[in-house]
Amino acid sequence: MPTIPSGHTPRSEPPIQPHRHRETAESFGVDAERYDRTRPRYPQALVDRIVAAAPGPDVLDVGCGTGIVGRRFRAAGCTVLGVDPDPRMADWAHGRGLDVEVATFEDWDPAGRTFDALVCGQAWHWVDPVAGAAKAARVLRPDGRLALFWNAACPEPELAASFAEIHHRLLPDSPAALPTPADIDRAYTTMCTHAADGLRAAGGFAEPEQWRLDWRHVYTRDEWLDQVPTIGVYTRLAPDVSAELLTALGTAIDAAGGNVPVDYATLTLTTTREPA
Numbered sequence: 001m002p003t004i005p006s007g008h009t010p011r012s013e014p015p016i017q018p019h020r021h022r023e024t025a026e027s028f029g030v031d032a033e034r035y036d037r038t039r040p041r042y043p044q045a046l047v048d049r050i051v052a053a054a055p056g057p058d059v060l061d062v063g064c065g066t067g068i069v070g071r072r073f074r075a076a077g078c079t080v081l082g083v084d085p086d087p088r089m090a091d092w093a094h095g096r097g098l099d100v101e102v103a104t105f106e107d108w109d110p111a112g113r114t115f116d117a118l119v120c121g122q123a124w125h126w127v128d129p130v131a132g133a134a135k136a137a138r139v140l141r142p143d144g145r146l147a148l149f150w151n152a153a154c155p156e157p158e159l160a161a162s163f164a165e166i167h168h169r170l171l172p173d174s175p176a177a178l179p180t181p182a183d184i185d186r187a188y189t190t191m192c193t194h195a196a197d198g199l200r201a202a203g204g205f206a207e208p209e210q211w212r213l214d215w216r217h218v219y220t221r222d223e224w225l226d227q228v229p230t231i232g233v234y235t236r237l238a239p240d241v242s243a244e245l246l247t248a249l250g251t252a253i254d255a256a257g258g259n260v261p262v263d264y265a266t267l268t269l270t271t272t273r274e275p276a
Contacts, residue, residue: 030235032092036066038227040151042121043213043266047072050270054145056116062105062132063123067093073119074098081115083108106131110139117145124148124269125191129198137204140273146205148195149268152188154181156261162252170245174233185265192269204274211268219260221253 050073051057057078061070064082066089074080074097082100084090090100101108105127118136120127136146155163160181167174196208219227225246228234234242253260 030088031230032066032088034226035089035230036068036092038223038230039068039122040153040217040227040264041068042072042149042151043215044072046147046149046211046213046266046268047076049211050117050119050145050147051076051078053270053272054117055141055143058114058116060115060118060139061098062118062120062136063126064093064098064100065089065121065123067096067098067100069119069121070098071096078117081113105135108135110135114139114141115144116141117147120148122150124195125150129194130201133195133198133202133205137202137273142273142275144273145270146199146273147268147270148192149266150188150191152184152265152267154184154263154265156263157181159252159256159260162256163249166245166248166252170241170248171233171237181263188265188267192267195269199269199271205271206274208269208271211270213266213268215264215266217262217264219262221250221258221260224253224260225250 059070059073059078059080061067061073061080061082064070064084065086067082070080070082070093080098082090082093082098083103083105084093084100085102085104087102090102093100103109118140124132140146154160157180164180192210199205199208228246228249229237229242234245237245
């Protein structure tokens with residue numbers, strides 16, 4: 001897999017800093033059941049690769065949410081501890097058998113515990129990239145595996161263009177108005193770059209590398225609309241705006257045949273904790 005260029009110059013103040021927007025970061029628990037039911041999963045090949053690369057079975061799941069990631073690693077034979085700032089999400093995960101502690105990762109007290117792997121699915125952009133990396137370096141054992149991953153979703157071009165037009169009209173400042181798969185890929189690549197900058201600034205890690213897994217899923221109209229309110233840019237919309245958006249999206253899906261084919265790229269930034 002390709003390695004991020006080592007000559008990249010870190011940026012101390014990136015233009016987008018989602019971790020500063022705590023009101024959005026902690027809004028997902030408004031409907032934890034819907035979030036757990038509708039959010040896309042991650043390829044089993046990714047889970048298997050992380051488990052194989054870790055020196056042992058103890059996994060810390062940062063921003064664990066409802067436990068979508070943690071349950072996959074538990075099923076792979078790992079012992080999992082989750083950390084999440086939202087008690088509603090933590091309660092849902094705990095009710096499904098995961099041990100979860102409520103805190104932002106930056107403020108979480110590991111109480112001397114260390115782990116063989118730290119994983120974070122679709123959440124590291126809510127963590128301060130330098131403070132989070134420094135905390136990760138403290139809680140990972142030597143040669144422990146850090147794996148931060150995101151699902152970048154690209155609906156087929158016709159629908160993507162329709163969705164972009166709707167967002168430009170109803171939510172012109174929304175990042176969901178990105179019009180092309182190239183723009184979406186660029187946005188997620190930028191998040192990976194910011195995370196890598198944080199790891200380099202904190203120190204203690206080998207040079208990060210990127211893994212990419214491509215896969216496809218076809219949603220029904222209702223499945224797609226059911227997922228939309230769980231996405232960060234929508235969780236705090238006023239009810240009337242949300243209803244208008246969902247109606248417009250549903251109309252576009254109907255006009256395109258009633259299904260939403262989506263090409264996913266699971267992008268992973270990964271590295272190992274260097275021995276002290």
